[in-house]
Amino acid sequence: xxxxxxxxxxxxxxxxxxxxxxxxxxxxxxxxxxxxxxxxxxxxxxxxxxxxxxxxxxxxxxxxxxxxxxxxxxxxxxxxxxxxxxxxxxxxxxxxxxxxxxxxxxxxxxxxxxxxxxxxxxxxxxxxxxxxxxxxxxxxxxxxxxxxxxxxxxxxxxxxxxxxxxxxxxxxxxxxxxxxxxxxxxxxxxxxxxxxxxxxxxxxxx
Amino acid sequence: xxxxxxxxxxxxxxxxxxxxxxxxxxxxxxxxxxxxxxxxxxxxxxxxxxxxxxxxxxxxxxxxxxxxxxxxxxxxxxxxxxxxxxxxxxxxxxxxxxxxxxxxxxxxxxxxxxxxxxxxxxxxxxxxxxxxxxxxxxxxxxxxxxxxxxxxxxxxxxxxxxxxxxxxxxxxxxxxxxxxxxxxxxxxxxxxxxxxxxxxxxxxxx
DNA sequence: GTAACAATTCTACAGGTGTGGATTTCAGGA
DNA sequence: TCCTGAAATCCACACCTGTAGAATTGTTAC
Numbered sequence: 181x182x183x184x185x186x187x188x189x190x191x192x193x194x195x196x197x198x199x200x201x202x203x204x205x206x207x208x209x210x211x212x213x214x215x216x217x218x219x220x221x222x223x224x225x226x227x228x229x230x231x232x233x234x235x236x237x238x239x240x241x242x243x244x245x246x247x248x249x250x251x252x253x254x255x256x257x258x259x260x261x262x263x264x265x266x267x268x269x270x271x272x273x274x275x276x277x278x279x280x281x282x283x284x285x286x287x288x289x290x291x292x293x294x295x296x297x298x299x300x301x302x303x304x305x306x307x308x309x310x311x312x313x314x315x316x317x318x319x320x321x322x323x324x325x326x327x328x329x330x331x332x333x334x335x336x337x338x339x340x341x342x343x344x345x346x347x348x349x350x351x352x353x354x355x356x357x358x359x360x361x362x363x364x365x366x367x368x369x370x371x372x373x374x375x376x377x378x379x380x381x382x383x384x385x386x
Numbered sequence: 387x388x389x390x391x392x393x394x395x396x397x398x399x400x401x402x403x404x405x406x407x408x409x410x411x412x413x414x415x416x417x418x419x420x421x422x423x424x425x426x427x428x429x430x431x432x433x434x435x436x437x438x439x440x441x442x443x444x445x446x447x448x449x450x451x452x453x454x455x456x457x458x459x460x461x462x463x464x465x466x467x468x469x470x471x472x473x474x475x476x477x478x479x480x481x482x483x484x485x486x487x488x489x490x491x492x493x494x495x496x497x498x499x500x501x502x503x504x505x506x507x508x509x510x511x512x513x514x515x516x517x518x519x520x521x522x523x524x525x526x527x528x529x530x531x532x533x534x535x536x537x538x539x540x541x542x543x544x545x546x547x548x549x550x551x552x553x554x555x556x557x558x559x560x561x562x563x564x565x566x567x568x569x570x571x572x573x574x575x576x577x578x579x580x581x582x583x584x585x586x587x588x589x590x591x592x
Numbered sequence: 593g594t595a596a597c598a599a600t601t602c603t604a605c606a607g608g609t610g611t612g613g614a615t616t617t618c619a620g621g622a
Numbered sequence: 623t624c625c626t627g628a629a630a631t632c633c634a635c636a637c638c639t640g641t642a643g644a645a646t647t648g649t650t651a652c
Contacts, residue, residue, distance in 0.1 A: 241601090305557075352553055433609065
């Protein structure tokens with residue numbers, strides 16, 4: 181309407197561009213919102229506008245900081261521990277009881293910070309890029325390292341079997357929330373899956 | 387441009403409405419295309435237009451036959467066997483070797499007609515309705531019936547554990563295609579997972 | 593002081609989505 | 623012969639998506 185120089189809302193005072201509020205922590209707010217939304221809706225289901233609004237921020241910021249939806253997803257899906265040091269430390273105590281230790285570590289990691297795992301699992305089924313991320317994570321970071329420490333035949337197959345049980349646990353307990361597995365305490369899960377994982381690693385497979 | 391009565395393509399002869407081609411099998415063509423596309427891209431990723439065009443049909447037909455995207459998904463995700471008769475027949479031979487029989491049945495069913503399973507798994511991670519379908523399938527059709535046949539403590543938990551290993555196998559072998567699990571013959575899978583499932587059903591869980 | 597830079601907002605675009613409805617042709621029964 | 627109903631097409635609507643760029647402001651370095 182009234183040509184006030186460009187037509188930018190000449191009525192309400194509602195925030196105008198610039199740099200007033202929290203400078204610096206905005207990036208973290210976007211990341212946190214992205215983790216939550218990606219974890220809940222997967223890659224395709226999450227929209228930049230929803231993430232931005234959940235972070236109380238303009239969608240443009242996402243682009244400004246992360247460039248791409250892919251870039252944001254990569255940044256948000258960074259798992260909260262370093263496999264390069266976590267896995268050797270699990271292996272350090274030897275092959276005895278390794279199954280239980282792996283299951284316990286997996287459950288703890290998921291329950292401490294579920295977002296990256298859920299995001300990867302949810303994304304993996306429909307978005308090829310995040311399927312690749314999960315596959316690579318399972319293959320290289322986990323299977324590779326674990327397989328190298330086994331002095332049994334078919335180490336890669338053994339590690340992949342472990343992966344299958346852990347992925348299945350994640351799906352059924354945390355994503356589908358099938359009862360009673362979803363509500364049972366962590367110790368029960370460890371007791372139930374530990375021997376399975378142990379057998380996949382060191383037992384007879386025939 | 388030229389007002390020829392309504393503007394319906396006044397140049398090319400390209401099919402006009404009516405009822406010329408295959409009357410009757412069109413519905414099946416849409417269903418087949420829907421199974422394929424849902425299986426490959428999940429519920430959200432699949433679009434009605436893509437499905438229709440894969441079936442060589444107008445998108446309106448989908449609406450005509452199935453009403454809704456949900457309706458199409460329901461019709462396409464009907465699993466190709468009846469749990470009410472399949473599971474009792476697995477149980478009939480007794481608890482001995484039940485683990486191997488279940489794994490073999492699951493692998494055969496998946497490899498005979500992968501579409502419904504893949505569609506459900508892919509959909510379940512991002513679409514709440516199909517997560518509900520899968521959860522209900524796992525819970526009622528499988529867990530319920532199997533649990534009823536067990537004379538051990540915690541039958542429901544046992545059945546859910548079986549479900550977790552089977553879902554994990556589906557994810558890792560068929561969806562993520564993690565090697566070498568993805569390429570290994572069915573017999574190897576049966577030999578590896580059979581004892582796991584057997585232990586979940588009848589073994590000690592502590 | 594002023595110039596450069598980063599943070600932030602808005603508006604716009606081109607494309608894809610599910611759904612709704614009007615329209616047309618054909619087949620079969622009264 | 624006429625009429626009903628099913629099969630099939632097209633067009634349109636709102637809406638949401640990711641991306642792009644322009645505009646504005648504050649902060650910092652010279």
